[in-house]
Amino acid sequence: MAPNRNYTRYTWFVFVFVFIVILAGGVVRTTQSGMGCPDWPTCFGRWIPPTDASQLPPDYEKYLRQQDIDHTFNAYHTWIEYINRLLGALLGVFILIHLVWTYRLFFKTRRSLFFLSLFLLLATGFQGWLGKKVVDANLAVVKITTHMLVALLIAAIPVLILQKLKGTKTAVPRSLKSITVLALLLTIIQIVLGTEVREQVDEISRELMYGSREQWVGRLDKWFLIHRSFSWLVAVAGLYLFIRTRSFPLLRSNGLLVLLMVITGVGAGLLMNFFSVPAFAQPTHLMAASILCISLFALRLKMK
Numbered sequence: 650m651a652p653n654r655n656y657t658r659y660t661w662f663v664f665v666f667v668f669i670v671i672l673a674g675g676v677v678r679t680t681q682s683g684m685g686c687p688d689w690p691t692c693f694g695r696w697i698p699p700t701d702a703s704q705l706p707p708d709y710e711k712y713l714r715q716q717d718i719d720h721t722f723n724a725y726h727t728w729i730e731y732i733n734r735l736l737g738a739l740l741g742v743f744i745l746i747h748l749v750w751t752y753r754l755f756f757k758t759r760r761s762l763f764f765l766s767l768f769l770l771l772a773t774g775f776q777g778w779l780g781k782k783v784v785d786a787n788l789a790v791v792k793i794t795t796h797m798l799v800a801l802l803i804a805a806i807p808v809l810i811l812q813k814l815k816g817t818k819t820a821v822p823r824s825l826k827s828i829t830v831l832a833l834l835l836t837i838i839q840i841v842l843g844t845e846v847r848e849q850v851d852e853i854s855r856e857l858m859y860g861s862r863e864q865w866v867g868r869l870d871k872w873f874l875i876h877r878s879f880s881w882l883v884a885v886a887g888l889y890l891f892i893r894t895r896s897f898p899l900l901r902s903n904g905l906l907v908l909l910m911v912i913t914g915v916g917a918g919l920l921m922n923f924f925s926v927p928a929f930a931q932p933t934h935l936m937a938a939s940i941l942c943i944s945l946f947a948l949r950l951k952m953k
């Protein structure tokens with residue numbers, strides 16, 4: 650039916666937009682723009698932030714005192730963070746439209762879709778609130794981990810909706826289902842370990858005034874070694890799933906995506922390890938980890 654096709658497309662759009670927002674968050678961090686707007690939801694007390702120091706409010710120093718990086722106004726950092734917030738707000742609007750659309754199409758017939766869409770909106774609202782807390786606490790670690798996990802939850806909901814709409818599944822041996830769940834769990838643990846490493850990188854880079862990148866990795870502690878070694882488990886699970894899913898046409902592309910994301914994630918990790926944390930490798934690593942996690946989830950959903 651045509652309305653369902655458009656709705657399916659729109660759900661895909663929301664899904665892709667979630668990843669754009671995750672990527673924007675990664676870019677904000679790599680460019681050290683996280684505190685580009687010291688207050689929230691306004692930025693230097695304004696809805697549209699200044700482009701030049703002359704436009705700052707008279708009491709702007711009170712904002713700059715909350716900054717960890719810039720002690721003078723930096724329009725570049727401010728606008729990167731502001732665009733990131735706009736993308737987040739747009740996502741909220743798109744999800745609200747999704748909820749209304751789901752209500753109109755499915756509230757009477759398939760209520761679970763409506764509740765999933767509602768949950769998507771609530772999780773996104775929670776993430777926005779957490780974003781404010783992260784700003785208030787100058788990006789503390791537990792909140793960063795929660796922020797990351799909620800982002801993955803937000804990305805997982807449209808996948809669940811899409812799977813429910815499509816409904817095609819493939820019967821597979823129980824062992825394959827169990828290994829997919831195991832790979833997903835390992836990836837989530839690896840992501841949590843990664844956010845611990847990330848927090849350390851944040852601290853070290855701050856101490857070094859965001860320079861001397863060649864020293865960053867050397868200063869990381871045991872969590873980095875655990876994270877690095879743990880990737881063997883994720884990589885073996887990913888490779889195994891790629892090979893096993895070859896014999897199931899419906900699962901093949903998911904299996905390939907899993908393998909590609911393992912290669913990209915580990916590759917970006919190795920680049921950081923051996924080539925002084927090149928800036929582009931940071932968001933690449935984050936995106937690969939996120940897509941890996943979601944593709945494992947999607948893979949499991951397609952199994953009967």
Ligand code: HEM
Nearest residue numbers: 840843844846847850880883914918919921922931935938
């Ligand atoms: C499939 C395997 C891997 C996954 C799923 C993974 C996942 C992650 C995640 C989610 C983060 C946090 C990123 C952020 O919050 O911005 C992270 C950080 C990090 N990981 Fe991995 N990782 C993997 C393998 C590796 C490997 C093999 C290395 C090094 C040899 C590595 C080195 C790092 C470093 C240095 C950071 C800090 C990055 C930063 O500060 O932006 N990772 N990892």
